Amino acid sequence: MDQSLITKKIIANAFKSLMQKESFVKISVSEIMKTADMRRQTFYYHFQDKYELLEWVFKTESKENISDLIGYERWDIIMKQIFIYFDREQDFYKNALAVSEQNGFIEYLYSNLKSLFSRALDDIYHTADKENLENRNLITSFLSHGLVGVIKDWIQSGCEISPEAMAEYMYTDLLNKMHDKE
Amino acid sequence: MKYIQNNPKHNVEAMLQGYFFERKQFINYDSKYRIIHRNNKSQVALISGGGSGHEPAHFGYVGDGMLTASVNGAVFVPPSAEAILEAIKKTDAGKGVLLIVKNFASDIAVFSQAKKEAEQIGHIVEMIIVTDDHSIENDISYKKRHRGVAGTILVHKIVGSYAKEGVALADLKIIGNNVIDNLYTLGVALTPARLPGNETPSYTLDDDEVYFGVGIHGEEGYRKEPYISSEQLAIELINKLRRLNNWVPYEKYALLVNGLGSTPLMEQYVFANDLRRLFNMEQLDISFVKVGTHLTSYNMQGISLTLLKIVDQQWIEALNQPTDASHW
Numbered sequence: 001m002d003q004s005l006i007t008k009k010i011i012a013n014a015f016k017s018l019m020q021k022e023s024f025v026k027i028s029v030s031e032i033m034k035t036a037d038m039r040r041q042t043f044y045y046h047f048q049d050k051y052e053l054l055e056w057v058f059k060t061e062s063k064e065n066i067s068d069l070i071g072y073e074r075w076d077i078i079m080k081q082i083f084i085y086f087d088r089e090q091d092f093y094k095n096a097l098a099v100s101e102q103n104g105f106i107e108y109l110y111s112n113l114k115s116l117f118s119r120a121l122d123d124i125y126h127t128a129d130k131e132n133l134e135n136r137n138l139i140t141s142f143l144s145h146g147l148v149g150v151i152k153d154w155i156q157s158g159c160e161i162s163p164e165a166m167a168e169y170m171y172t173d174l175l176n177k178m179h180d181k182e
Numbered sequence: 183m184k185y186i187q188n189n190p191k192h193n194v195e196a197m198l199q200g201y202f203f204e205r206k207q208f209i210n211y212d213s214k215y216r217i218i219h220r221n222n223k224s225q226v227a228l229i230s231g232g233g234s235g236h237e238p239a240h241f242g243y244v245g246d247g248m249l250t251a252s253v254n255g256a257v258f259v260p261p262s263a264e265a266i267l268e269a270i271k272k273t274d275a276g277k278g279v280l281l282i283v284k285n286f287a288s289d290i291a292v293f294s295q296a297k298k299e300a301e302q303i304g305h306i307v308e309m310i311i312v313t314d315d316h317s318i319e320n321d322i323s324y325k326k327r328h329r330g331v332a333g334t335i336l337v338h339k340i341v342g343s344y345a346k347e348g349v350a351l352a353d354l355k356i357i358g359n360n361v362i363d364n365l366y367t368l369g370v371a372l373t374p375a376r377l378p379g380n381e382t383p384s385y386t387l388d389d390d391e392v393y394f395g396v397g398i399h400g401e402e403g404y405r406k407e408p409y410i411s412s413e414q415l416a417i418e419l420i421n422k423l424r425r426l427n428n429w430v431p432y433e434k435y436a437l438l439v440n441g442l443g444s445t446p447l448m449e450q451y452v453f454a455n456d457l458r459r460l461f462n463m464e465q466l467d468i469s470f471v472k473v474g475t476h477l478t479s480y481n482m483q484g485i486s487l488t489l490l491k492i493v494d495q496q497w498i499e500a501l502n503q504p505t506d507a508s509h510w
Contacts, residue, residue, distance in 0.1 A: 005411065010459070010463050
């Protein structure tokens with residue numbers, strides 16, 4: 001049977017809503033599909049198991065909330081949006097980060113943030129100087145690894161600081177200061 | 183490329199004659215000024231128009247409960263101020279005139295000029311400017327482009343319905359602007375438009391590519407991407423509109439799915455079905471749905487998605503009122 005992207009999204013949506021209140025280990029495929037109002041078999045047309053589903057959520061949501069916005073919104077607006085997104089979905093992520101058999105969260109968030117920071121450097125310096133590529137890779141890698149860690153800690157501490165303030169710290173205290181030194 | 187035409191210079195004139203041939207029991211046609219209009223004795227006159235090439239907009243919306251007149255320019259070129267002034271004279275029944283203009287600098291220039299001249303000879307004229315295009319100007323400023331595109335049709339319908347009920351000009355202007363403030367459109371192209379006499383499109387797309395955020399006169403979009411499926415298009419456009427609206431479950435919207443010229447209805451309904459599933463997942467209350475080829479970019483293959491956030495339940499009633507406009 002052909003896969004449907006929207007069916008995947010509906011399954012993921014049901015799964016995320018269950019993850020608001022239950023731990024990952026307790027959630028069964030039957031329960032997910034009952035919540036999604038679909039046949040249990042449909043799950044297996046789209047995912048091997050709930051681990052693959054969890055990975056898919058990490059992958060899809062970081063792409064849709066970061067990379068897909070590049071070119072449509074300015075990088076600082078996207079940054080703010082990332083914090084707003086994680087704040088809204090914090091119960092899901094707190095739960096998801098407790099699943100030990102996964103590292104997709106870090107992997108996908110990192111690669112999408114790297115694209116974002118690359119674009120941010122272009123916008124800040126108004127140049128895509130090829131000679132600086134190595135340096136640029138180092139900067140975007142540093143910032144992306146850093147921000148993944150910041151977001152992880154922030155989620156695990158219950159998003160105490162507001163998403164707007166988090167975004168503000170990121171670009172006034174980090175990126176703009178970098179720019180000032182130039 | 184082949185076109186069903188004789189002389190491209192006379193296409194607009196020939197098209198309007200052909201339309202009048204079909205609809206002469208319902209409408210009038212002024213061939214000198216290229217105005218399609220209906221008789222108006224009792225209400226505020228609603229006039230729209232602009233360049234041709236967006237059919238059935240706008241003459242297809244001249245009818246009872248919608249527009250009083252459509253003033254039609256050459257392909258992608260606005261009509262003259264003189265023609266708009268003529269339309270005002272023909273349709274003003276003493277209750278005033280509301281001009282509904284898509285936000286393009288050249289359109290606003292001629293409609294403003296006509297408004298000024300009409301006021302000098304005693305007409306009362308107001309203008310509303312439709313700005314529903316939420317693509318971006320460019321990726322330096324990231325400013326929203328705010329041109330007037332497919333959502334204009336919903337403005338025609340809602341304001342048209344209120345005008346028929348006898349609502350006064352000043353109030354129609356307020357209602358129209360309120361609708362416009364809640365109107366969001368984004369389109370996607372599978373191929374650019376190719377015009378008779380000017381076949382070089384302003385951008386090119388590979389066979390397997392789509393372009394999100396394109397305009398209706400060859401304006402560029404915000405991202406090219408390899409094409410996968412209708413679902414991919416629906417997800418991308420809804421994600422962007424969700425970003426702009428920050429909607430929450432149970433909010434009410436009206437939906438317009440619009441073919442951009444060469445998109446078969448089957449494909450438009452396939453796309454509409456994807457939207458149905460996504461809105462259902464988002465738990466939005468889609469209180470009104472319209473699917474079809476309504477405001478085009480000549481022969482572009484592509485589709486646009488318009489959402490109107492319903493802040494007044496009467497808008498839904500206005501959208502549902504009957505009209506005899508040929509293409510609503």
